Amino acid sequence: MTIYIDNKPYEVKPGKNLLEACLELGLNLPYFCWHPALGSVGACRQCAVKVFKDEDDKTGRLVMGCMEPVRDNLRLSIEDPGAKTFRDQVIGWLMTNHPHDCAVCDEGGSCHLQDMTVMTGHTYRNYRFSKRTFENQDLGPFISHEMNRCIQCYRCVRFYKDYAGGKDLNVFAAHNHVYFGRCENGTLESEFSGNLAEVCPTGVFTDKTLHSHYTRKWDMTWAPSVCQGCSLGCNTSAGERYGSLRQITNRYNGEVNGYFLCDRGRFGYEFVNSDQRILQAAIRPHYNGTTNKDHILEQVAQKVKNGRTIGIGSPRASLESNYALKLLVGEDNFYLGMSDTDHDHTSLALKILRDGPARTPSMQEAAKADVVFILGEDLTNTAPMLALAVRQAAQHKPESDAMGDIHVAAWQDAAVREAVQDKHGPVYIFHTVPTKLDELAEDIHRGAPEQLARLGFAIAQMLGADIVPVTGLSQEDAALAEKIAAALMTAEHPLIISGYGSGCDHMMKAAANIAWALQQKGRNPMLSLTLPEVNSMGLEILGGHRLDTALDVLRQGDADTVIVLENDLYRRADPHIIDEIFLHAQDVILIDHLYNRTAEKATVLLPAGTFAEADGTVVNNEGRAQRFYQVFVPKGDMQESWRWCLQIAEKAGITALQGLRNLDDIDLALTNGMPSLEPLQQLAPHAGFRINGQRIPREPHRYSGRTAILANENVSEPKPAEDVDTPLSFTMEGYRGEPPSPLIPFFWSPGWNSVQSVNKYQQEIGGHLHGGDPGIRLLEPHLNGGPHYFHEAPDTFVPIPGHVHIMPLYHIYGSEELSMYTPGIAQQAGEFCCLYLNPEDLAQWNIAPGNWVTIDLDHHACRLVATPNHWMPRGLGAVSAGMPHSPVVDLPVCVKLQA
Amino acid sequence: MFSLLRSMWLVFLHTFHKRETYQYPEEKAPLPARWRGRIALTRDPDGGERCVGCYLCAAACPVDCISLQATEAPDGRRYPSFFRINFSRCIFCGFCEEACPTYAIQLLPDFEMAEYDRQNLVYEKEDLLINSQGKYPGYNYYRVAGMAIEGKDKGEAQHEEPPVNIKSLLP
Incomplete structure (x- = not known):
């Protein structure tokens, strides 16, 4: 429809308000209380414009731009002296x-207040x-x-x-x-509190x-x-000054993170500035005390040349780094640096998403779901921004009902909330322990992960999945399953979420069965699976051997040198296994950025750049490849891990990596070597791109x-x-206009210094960036042929006398390795070394709460503090996963318990 | 011919005028108080550093010769942990002084800064900070700004009401 602004005709989309319409057209209209993600309340009176009855109306009337919908042939004026004076006076009062x-x-x-003033x-x-x-x-x-x-x-x-x-x-x-x-004084409890810094206009x-x-x-x-905190891959802008990383801000992506970030992503950057950083290449024992980079590279190349080298990749390193290592050591000698459980989960997720017919949604698509079913996942702790998306999805149904009932637009925030009150759309959560999203749930089901997965299988069967029927369900459980199945069937966009969070792969299988069954019924389901780390999916797509087989190779003496890429092996398997790797390996060459337990034992240290000092590509849980760019040039020998691999290869004369010099070269080699990654060539402009x-x-x-x-x-x-x-470029010289969307270093526009300037970069407010959002999806559903259902539901969980089955509990603060270098995050991290057990179990084993218990882990004794937790079913225990110095690493595990 | 003689006569008359040339360096020229010369960082009337590290001088500098790092003292006052001016680049335009919201950075009537070694023209905070209020005596930024520091709580600055009791509904 056409509206006239200051007597000039403009084409605008219906359903918007005048403020949005003006901003979309690139016009400047000040505002405070409106936010593209929060809607309008008309409180600040700052976006006043004059609206005229018709062409002859010269008086007009003042209206608030954010509260007035666009109408065809509407005439308004931003520049009208009356409106201008009004806005000037309003800001004077504010x-x-x-x-x-x-x-x-x-x-x-x-x-924003400075800009608007x-x-x-x-x-x-x-x-x-x-x-x-x-x-x-x-x-x-x-x-x-x-204040x-x-x-x-x-x-x-x-917002909050x-x-x-x-x-x-x-x-x-x-x-x-x-x-x-x-x-009262105290730490803000929300995991999204950091967004207040961007939401607050002053x-x-x-x-x-x-x-x-x-x-x-x-x-x-x-x-x-790209945020390195979890598998969702939220887009960020990272800022550096004087050689240290200073701030992470949100980088709008209309498909991934939208306007917000979680606190782990926003504040978990301080490992880049840590005093634990490896700054110089080093070799043990020191030769004449020198740490000459060329000399060390020569030594490493000698070792690699012998051909008895294996490489261990990493889910927190980029695709390029993993691929360079893979070529350096040879495809047969490349091992995935994930724990075996993580590997099982990730490969299962990849199989489900690549070979199955259900589509995995982007986070913004997930936020538009009308029924959400979360199977065995505490999203706030494993994929925080997805939890935020679920919160929006839960609002979706009552909001659209309200819009139908009282005929208001979605952006009329106060009216919609008044109509919605505390109603939620249907959300169903199955998890062993309470989660923060439980408050939204229509039904919650608790129990051992296997029990929950069984119920998931039962739902899939009710939806018509061709699987072995699940027997022995209680009447209540069966009724719940029926209810959820019915809700999913009636939904237009049902969203099923599962992942690695309970440490039980049957959860993902059940979720996949449900989604596929819905797909077969002609529904349009979305299936979202969380993964452990930022590039878990990318590493799995590259492929490699399991980590435990690396130990076998070393034991048999088939290899004597290990190259470890950006990985603390002590977080990947229980300590005694890693100790054995170090025992058998003659040389361990570590390319990493932090001096961790693996670095203490490595014989050669090569300092890698973090996300702030390196370029690379990571693939998120949705299969979206995203590029992150080097922020600054660090001092010392630090460089990208893939560059270390290229330099070693050059000295060692490895033909597979000959002639590769820069990021584009290695990406070309990557797409040539792996045709499924061909879309990576279109991911971002190449190095030669100029405007x-x-x-x-x-x-x-x-x-x-x-x-x-x-x-x-x-x-x-x-x-x-x-x-x-x-x-x-690393300077202030260059093209000052709007760059292509993958290359936007920061949002700025004349007169708009705050992050609110993002509206100048969007096709429509809250929509995609100009030229499309950055990132390319590598996984699309496989629609030909029927789904290959997972037929067998897991057996009922039965406690084993004298044993405890330990499941992992993930925490937003603490379970992720790198963010723990931020003091604020370490301060908020939960208890570690606690073994949560059912109080009745404790009573039965005569363990006083708070006492140390010993568990037997492959004949290695570990001590943990017994902590009662009445959510734990009998025979099931839980340990906080990923905590530093945790004695139990590979979870879940079934162990013998000694009081 | 006449104008030639007239000029010679006028030049001759100047022999008896008061001399305009200063015999520098023996004799110093009197410089006006607003002369834009050497840059200094001044202090508050209470002796504290005036600079709060707001970076406006650095942003205003057309030759980008000012670099600093803001930090906060335990008493709540902001100050620059380092403050560097590269005088080999400085053009003494005075934009930094104009931009300074706290009257901290001031250009003083002194131009005798020449060095044989260019490196010596890099001034650090120790070289810049003086023990004086400079041209603006009496001004104390923290008495105007709303931020609380040790010894000046909320509501104690100029034109401030005491902090609101948020539990009261009285007007």
């Missing part, structure tokens, strides 16, 4: 109490009286609080409570005293980790990156201090580093 502290405010330079022209304060002040609160290690700056837009509580389901941030007091905070909530090494947005070197002959600058145009940063070392400025791998 600013009456704003403190005089931009200079010491962390938001300054990326502040300049946009309205309110440059001088007219208010001369005293200002209201507030006491601040301590909100924990991630978020700083400075004086508040302009009462309510976006924080609308309404969108993310948080409970502990609220609005207090009345009239001009309203206060946004907790009822500096009330700011990033506390940034504060500890504060740098303005304009002073950072940015690069498009008007120019590179894309990583630094904003107002980057400061070029001629002073290194002047203390030498007053003559060094030549800036050149990037041979990508079309990005």
Whole structure:
């Protein structure tokens, strides 16, 4: 439909509001309380425009742009003097109490309030009286609080409570005293609290980790990156200054993470700045005390040349690094650096998604589901952003009902919420222990993972899957299964979620059966499977041998040298197994970035770049390949792991890697070697890509201090580093327009310094980026032929006398290796060394709660603290997975228990 | 011919005028107070560093010769952990002084900074920080800004009301 803005006709999509329409057209209209993901409430009165009855109407009336839907032939004016004065006065009032502290405010330079104040022209304060002040609160290690700056837009509580389901941030007091905070000091409980720093239009909530090494947005070197925290692969922008990583911000991707990130992703970056980083290549024992890189490479090449070398890859290393290692040691000598359980789960997930007929959704698609069935997964802890998507999906049905009943648009946030109240769409959760999403669930079922999977199989059978019938279900269970099956059948977009979280692969099989059965019935199911790590899927697609077979090869003496790629082996198998690998291997060459337990025992250390110092590609749980780019050039010998492999290969004369020099070369070799990865060639522009002959600058145009940063070392400025791998430059020179979507280092637009400038990069508000969202899906469902169902449901879980079956419990803070180097995350990590057991089991074995118990792990005794947990079924125990120095690594496991 | 003689006469008359040339360096020229010369970091009336590390001087600098790192002292005051000006690049435009919201960075009437070695023109914070309020005596940023620091709590700055009691509903 056509609307006229300042007498110029524009084509807009129906169903939008005037503010969205104006922003989509690239026009500047200030706003505060509106947020593309949160909708409109019309509270701040900042987006006022004049709307005219017809062509002859010269008076018009003021309306709030965010509350007025577009109509055909609507005439409005942004530039009308009346509307302009109104906006100027409104911001004048909003600013009456704003403190005089931009200079010491962390938001300054990326502040929506600053931008909007300049946009309205309110440059001088007219208010001369005293200002209201507030006491601040301590909100924990991630978020700083400075209430004086508040302009009462309510976006924080609308995000925190309404969108993310948080409970502990609220609005207090009345009239001009309203206060946004907790009822008392304390760490914000939500896993999405970091988004407050971006949602808040000013500096009330700011990033506390940034504060500890504060740098303005304009002073950072940015690069498009991908979060390394879990398998979802949220897009981030990483910023560096003076050689250390300073901040992670959200990088909008209309298919993956949208506008938000979880706290593990946002704050878990500090391992890059850790003092545990390996900075120089080293060899043990030292030769004359030197650590000459060439000399060490020569030594490594000698070892590799002998041909008795095996390579161990890593799910936290890029596709390129894993592939380079695979070629370096030879395909037959490449082992997947995953625990055997992780490998089983990942290969199963790959098989289900590649060979099965059900489609796996992107996260934004998942958020549009109308029925959600979560099978054995605590999403908040294993895939936090997917939990946020489920929260949106749970709102979906009551919202669309409300829109039908009271005829309001989806963006009319207050009206929709009033109609919805606390109704939820159908969500069903099967998990052994309570999860944070339980509050949304219509039905919850608890029990041992095998029991839950059996019920999942029963549901699949009720939906018509051709499998062995599940017998011995109680009447209640059967009724629940019927109910869920019926709900899934009536849904338009049912979403079934499972994954590695319970350590039971039958969960994924049951989920796949259900999704496939729905597909056979002509439904349109979505199947989402979580995976352990950022590139688990990519590594599995590359393929390799299991980790336990590496030990056999070393034991038999078929190999004597091991190259370990970005991996702490002590997190992949129980310590005694890894100790044996080190015992049998003559040399262990570690290419990694942190000095961990594996590094302590390695004979050669080669410093790898983290995601901030390397380029590479990772594949998320959806099978979406995404490129992350080097942010800065580190000091020392650090470089990409794949570059180490290339340099070793050159010295050793390995033909498979001859002539490869940069990222494009290795990606070409990768797609030639693996035709299924052919789409990677279209993933992002190649290194030779230029716009008007120019590179894309990583630094904003107002980057400061070029001629002073290194002047203390030498007053003559060094030549800036050149990037041979990508079309990005490490300087502020280059093309200043909008880059292609995979290459956007940071969001900025004239007059829009804050992250809200993302609206200038979108095809429509909340939609895809110009030119399509970055990332390419490698896995599409296999629609030809019927599904090959998993026929056998697992046997009923029966406790074994004297034994305990231990399942893993994952935690958002603690279970992931790298984020634990962030002090705030380590501080919030849960208890480790606890063995959770049913209190009745404890009583039966005469174990007092809190006492140490010994378990027998392959004849190696481990000690854990017995902790009662009444959610555990009899005979089942649980241990926090992935915690540092955890004695039990490969979970689940069945062990003998001694009091 | 006449103009030639007239010029010679005028030049001759100048022999008896007051001399305009300063015999520098023996004799120093009086510089106006707003002369844009050597850059210094000044202090508050209470002796604290005025610079809060807001990075505006660095952003305003057209030759990008200022680099610093902001940090926070235990008492809540922000200050630069290092502050470097590369005077071999500085063009003494005074934009940094204009941009400074706390009157910390000031250009002083002093131009005698020449060095034989260019490296010596790199000034660190120790070289820049002076024990004076410079041209703006009496100004104390933290008494104006709303941020609480040790010795000045919320509501104690100029034009501030005492902190709100959020449990009260009274107007």
